[in-house]
Amino acid sequence: MADKGMAQGYLVTEHLVKRFDGALAVDDVSLSIAKGEIFALLGSSGCGKSTLLRMLAGFEQPGAGRILLGGQDMAGIAPYERPINMMFQSYALFPHLDVWENIAFGLKREGLPRADIQRRVGEMLDLVQLGEFAKRKPHQLSGGQQQRVALARSLAKRPKLLLLDEPLGALDKKLREKTQFELVNIIEQVGVTCVMVTHDQEEAMTMASRIAVMSRGRVLQVGTPQEVYEHPANRFVADFIGNVNLFEGRLSVDEADHCAVHTGIGEIQVGHGVSGTLNMPVALAVRPEKLEISRERPVVVKNVFSGQVREIAYFGSYSTYIVVASDGTRVRITESNTSRDGRSPITWDDAVFFWWDDAAGIVLRD
Amino acid sequence: MRGTFKHFGKFWLALVFAFLYAPLLFMVVFSFNSTRQDAVFTGFSWRWYAALTTDTRIIDGFWLSLKVATITGVLSAVLATFAAFVLVRYRRFGGRTAFSGMVNAPLVMPEVVIGLSLLLLMVGVQNLFGWPQRGMLTIILGHTLLGMSYGMVVIQSRLQEMDRSIEEAAMDLGARPHQVFLLVTLPNIFQAILAAFLLAFTLSFDDVVIAEFLSGPGVNTLPQVIFGYARRGINPTIYAAATLLIVTVTLAVVAYSLWVARQTRQRARETAVV
């Protein structure tokens, strides 16, 4: 799947392919990433995102295709010659060197004069706020501190491209949320182009300006978090990002500005047109928070269906209902718990109605 | 039932430890014996230690063994590092199975066979080039063959468990392959290399068979001297030498254990600071 605006990209991959023992790990990936962007490769394990990242770093050679950074072809350029630096998932801090030496490592390899190194390391330590830990060894630091050292080390050489491999994977949940914003702030402050790899969609959605959803070596969709969430290109992406209800059916009405899908629960009205043929198999995707639920029949007429409440999960600020529809489909509905406004509280085994605005659903063909 | 099991366990441990240490204890005690007797302790005396200082054969043998063992240790550690690196990092190259076979074979070959084949090699080379004469150099070469194989086992295991991502990180930061090895890999496998050195040193210092095959006239390592004495009968001077060795090794082991204990405590304190 080609990316929009490919020619102007700062980091461009062209039809990258990588095989391991005959199996395709990266299958014809073409991306265009703008300068200063934070770009996420999102997918579950085995989808090829890590392989792609390693090809960018230079640790794997592409079987076919090109990588261009700032117009320069990276083919044949070893990792130690690329203006690219990586922050490893395990941080990979040098255990026998202290924090200062870890950060200075790359600068020393460049042969910078001592004064410059001193200054740059100082800058980095200030950036990640670890100045007083300069003399400590990695094993004397907490996980979060180690991560900051790893980040400082990878930024010290002012690379043209920063690669992050599962940056928040090793942190616990509380720390993760805090670190997400800190990381983004630092990266934006430095202004470096960044490609990150993650399996955590929350991480991708929070940190990245654009996301590429990958599966089995292929890029399924590229877009901003909002685009990917509200306008998924296919079933996989719709299901992978957040929660979604998928109603399988056939296209029953096909007009320029609206259509309808005939499904097991009934006829679903859709507020946008779709280019296709009548009767073709499609799925209707609608996010749980776009659905409304009530014991009384609503005033609206379109897209109202009935079912029985099977499960309720109360999360304080919102509740999730699993409703079994007339054809047995389990429908997921999320409602924020606003103050009671006259609607009777819903409980298990209740017969309910659920509906949604015809603009809230999206037709998926793949 | 469980109690008797435990008691049996303690008994068995004591029994085997007694078995293991009996000869050591015997030598320490009888090194102070005033006569040559092996069964009766006739009185306390330093005479055998005095005899040790004048026994030129033992003293010369000791210094020779020390030199040979040190050089063997260094050479073995270097070669073992190379070999371990090759086997762990280079998965596929022409002759890998042959290489692996050759480097592991000395571990299982009888020393007699190794000594014999090396002797034939030395003789052949000497006939062709007039050099080397059998002596210290040939012994070192023979010992290094063994030391390399044993040392490689130690270094190989450490290399395998080392986190490879720090090497990639070094490369990513601009270090060329040889710099990666010198600045990152080596410091992190250093303890294993040291262990390999010590292993090769001990093996060399203790070896009789290969030395007997490969030494020349007038060149005798300490084990060769002791072997010669041993075949002629009992000589308590040897017990004195043994006692000195036992004391040295025990002190070294105790010192090492204390140092390790202190390191672990220090590490625990450091990580707790966080």
Next chain:
Amino acid sequence: MAARSTFSLGKRFVIGVPFAWLLVFFFLPFLILLYISFVDMGNDISPFKPLWNAETGVLSLKYDNYGSIFQSPDGGGLFQTLYVEAYLRSIGYALCTAVLCLVLGYPFAYFIARSKPGVRPALLMMVMLPFWTSFLLRVYAWKGILADQGVLNRLLMLVGLTDEPILMLYTNVSMLLGMTYVYLPFMVLPLYANLVKMDVRLLEAAYDLGASPVKAFWLVTVPLSRAGILAGFMLVFIPCVGEFVIPSLLGGPQTLMIGRVVWDEMFTSNNWPRATALAVVMIVLIVAPLAFYYHHTGKAADART
């Protein structure tokens, strides 16, 4: 492409150095060994005649070097030479030693593995300490202990178990004792490594299901430690077959082992070809159980995956 070529240049150097060393000091000697095993015994000047006669261009392989190992040229049945006896004896004693080490060492390793975690490193250190002192000296000590006028005999006479000193030295008993003594750590360490990793909960499950401690030991612990037993067995058996020092110091005329035979053939009889032939046969004898061992462990590893 410059990066690629330096990569492989460095790689070639790293592989080349140890490879060259091994080729020169391991492979070449082995070839020479093999070569000499096929030549004829020489005269006073050279210990052997060349394989290939430069004048006549005739290749004369003397298979007889091997043949005389298995059948005496003076008559007598097949496999009734002193060489075959020495091989069999060596294998026999090596087996005995391995079994003794197992009997002594298994409970020992077991109880160390079962002891408190804090005590274990100290116990292991105590096992290794004698190993770090010269093995030659320790064998030498046994000479003193087992001698007719030695400590053990004196002790036995003092206690009244015997009136006259028992002949213990230079017998097969003393040799087995010495070999078991020296090789015990080689059995204990792999056993310990195996036993210490065993999941205690399996034993508890066995007890839970009604097994007595003895039964649990035979049905659970022993089978699980099979790999350790095999490893320890190999580490003891294989070197013991070729042992030279211990039989020389502690053994007697009836414990002539193959290591000694090779030495005598080489330095006493000056029969280089036969000495090398004996060495080659010894190698084959050792490779066979090794091949079995690797095959077995390879199979087990495959089965696990």
